[in-house]
Amino acid sequence: MxxxxxxxxxxxxxxxxxxxxxxxxxxxxxxxxxxxxxxxxxxxxxxxxxxxxxxxxxxxxxxxxxxxxxxxxxxxxxxxxxxxxxxxxxxxxxxxxxxxxxxxxxxxxxxxxxxxxxxxxxxxxxxxxxxxxxxxxxxxxxxxxxxxxxxxxxxxxxxxxANLDYEADLHADEMLEKRPHTRERMKLVMAEDSALIRSGIEKVLTGAHYTDLKVFVDGQQCYDYIQGIRQRVIDGEPLEELLNLLISDIEMPKMDGLTLCKKIKEDPLLRDVKVVMFSSLINEQMAAKCDQVGADGYATKPQIPYLVEMMDEFLEVDKLEEAP
Known part of the structure; x- marks a missing residue:
């Protein structure tokens, strides 16, 4: 071999x-x-x-x-x-x-x-x-x-x-200080099986005022939670008030991130949720797989500042900040 x-x-x-x-x-x-x-x-x-x-x-x-x-x-x-x-x-x-x-x-x-x-x-x-x-x-x-x-x-x-840029020293001041009020309004979920990476991403996101964040240790737990949100949408609650964006690893026990993304994007009630794949496996081949399942974006794990910038773009926090 x-x-x-x-x-x-x-x-x-x-x-x-x-x-x-x-x-x-x-x-x-x-x-x-x-x-x-x-x-x-x-x-x-x-x-x-x-x-x-x-x-x-x-x-x-x-x-x-x-x-x-x-x-x-x-x-x-x-x-x-x-x-x-x-x-x-x-x-x-x-x-x-x-x-x-x-x-x-x-x-x-x-x-x-x-x-x-x-x-x-x-x-x-x-x-x-x-x-x-x-x-x-x-x-x-x-x-x-x-x-x-x-x-x-x-x-x-x-x-x-080679570790995650937990301190996000690239444009750190700008990244952490701008748009705090609109970021705090965003409803986020994250699926990540590594305890070290979970805590690191959570530290950066909450420091950047993305504080409404629910964290799950595998894709299945995350999907079960999102199914509860789906039922609330059926009952009449607006999706945008319940969930705005999902950050997901690709490798996870029980349900991998590609399957999780595919299930969300194929569901008419959930497909407006933005999905960002955040994984060490991102390369040209894996990016194509992310596109196939409908992911809105993807980043490799050292790129913490890029992840936050991508989230800002998908959630249009600049426009919300400017709104009266």
Whole structure:
């Protein structure tokens, strides 16, 4: 499997399915979304440049076709205890791209790609999520419990610049101070499975006076809440007084963001709700998928200032501010 190179994954958009690649640290299986994976290569010690004093998890930089990428040893960083391997260990590197960055992750081998429903992905328990944010959920496949690794969080532990721009230092004063009264009137919901990212986005949005914000840990919980709003619309309440905009991650247990967006945009009673996809997976291919399900906009996760500017535009807060 070390010859894997990324090809288009033929999954119909909005079906609540994903494909994960199963890999091993010792004998324990883990998984990541194939959308993050560019290729799998055999680990070559001679192509590695060690960075002294960088800690056990950061191996150094790996030379890959004339370019260098950071190489992280997932087993060392996650703190996985060495276990007796079944047969010869053939270490490989998962070359991944997300948040407009390419990183390598050394693992002890790969098994295969599985197509699974997000309904079958179980969120991490709240008490575990607080202490082990390196995993976003788990899925049982053929009797094996596979932990889904949060690669974004792991990269941010080594490189703070790869983390969300929580302080939004780009145009921060303008972004946080203008239009407070109209932003406070907006009714927002957010679906995001990462506790770290949820708290970060909530901090920025409330600081920007988008204070009427309800937060959900997966797409299904969010959709159930929106269904309650739908019933109130049927009962005669105006939608614009109940919900104006949804911010959604794409990867989430129970219901992914593309499926959530599709359900909202196909509903005549809800389709006027603005939907912004906010995900580390945004690239040309994923942007096309967002368009297919009717998303109004999308941004990759480091772009917090751009997210707020997009929300201002979709909600027409300038026009509301000028109105008498």
């Amino acid at each position: 070390s010859g894997y190179r990324k090809q288009e994954i033929l999954l119909e958009t909005g079906t609540n399915e994903m494909e994960i690649i199963e890999f091993y640290l010792g004998v324990q299986p883990f998984g990541i979304n194939v959308h993050k994976l560019k290729e799998i290569i055999t680990f070559d010690q001679d192509a590695l440049t060690v960075i002294p004093g960088s800690g056990p998890g950061m191996l150094g930089t790996l030379l890959l076709r004339g370019a260098t990428i950071p190489l992280i040893d997932l087993k060392s960083h996650i703190g996985h205890k060495e276990a007796e391997s079944q047969g010869e260990v053939r270490q490989v590197v998962l070359v991944c791209e997300f948040n407009d960055r390419v990183n390598g992750f050394k693992v002890d081998g790969v098994n295969q790609i599985h197509r699974v429903s997000w309904e079958d992905v179980q969120p991490m328990a709240n008490f575990i999520d607080q202490y082990r944010p390196r995993f976003t959920g788990s899925v049982n496949i053929e009797g094996r419990e596979i932990l889904i690794v949060d690669l974004e969080h792991i990269v941010a532990e080594f490189d703070p610049e």
